[in-house]
Amino acid sequence: MPTKKTSKPDLRLVAESEVYDLMRGPQTTADRVKQLQAEARALAIEQVEALEKILGEAAALADEIAKGGDAYPVGAREIASRLAEDLPAKAETIKAIVARLP
Template structure:
C-alpha cells in the first residue's frame, strides 16, 4: 500500500483572512492613507513600548548604583536613587497614556 499524498492547503482560508487584505494593494488613495496611518500608529506603539522597557532597565541600573555603597560617588548615588524612584512612575504614566489612546 502506497502512502497517501499530503492534502492540498485550502487557499480560500488565506484569501479571506485579514492578513491577505493587508498584502493586497489598496483600491483607493483613501484606503492607502488609512493603511499607512495604521502602520504609523503600530510603529509608534512599538517605539513607546521600547521606551517603557528602557526606562525599566534604567531604573534597575539606577537602583544598583544607589545601593552600591562607597564604590560610587555620593552625588551619583543620590541621583541614581531619585531616578530609581522616578523612572518606574514615568513608565507607568506612559503605559496609561498609551492604553487610553488605544
C-alpha cells in the same frame, strides 16, 4: 487497496480573506493613507513600549548604583537614587497612556 482521494484546497476562501486584502494593498489613495497611518501608530506604540521597558531597566540600574556604597561617587549615588524613585512612575504613566489608545 483503496486509493486516498486528496481534496484540493478551496482557494476562493483565501481570495476572500482579510489577509489577501492586506497583501493586495489598498485600492484607493484614501485607503493607502489609512493603512500607512495604522502602521505608523503601531510602530509608534512599539517604540513607546520599548521606552517603558528601558525606563524600568534604567530604574533597576539606578537603584543598584544608589545602594552601591562608597564604590560610587556621592553625586552619582544621589542622582541615581532620585532616578530610581522617579523612573518607575514615569514608566507607569507611559504604560497608562498607551493603554488608553483605541
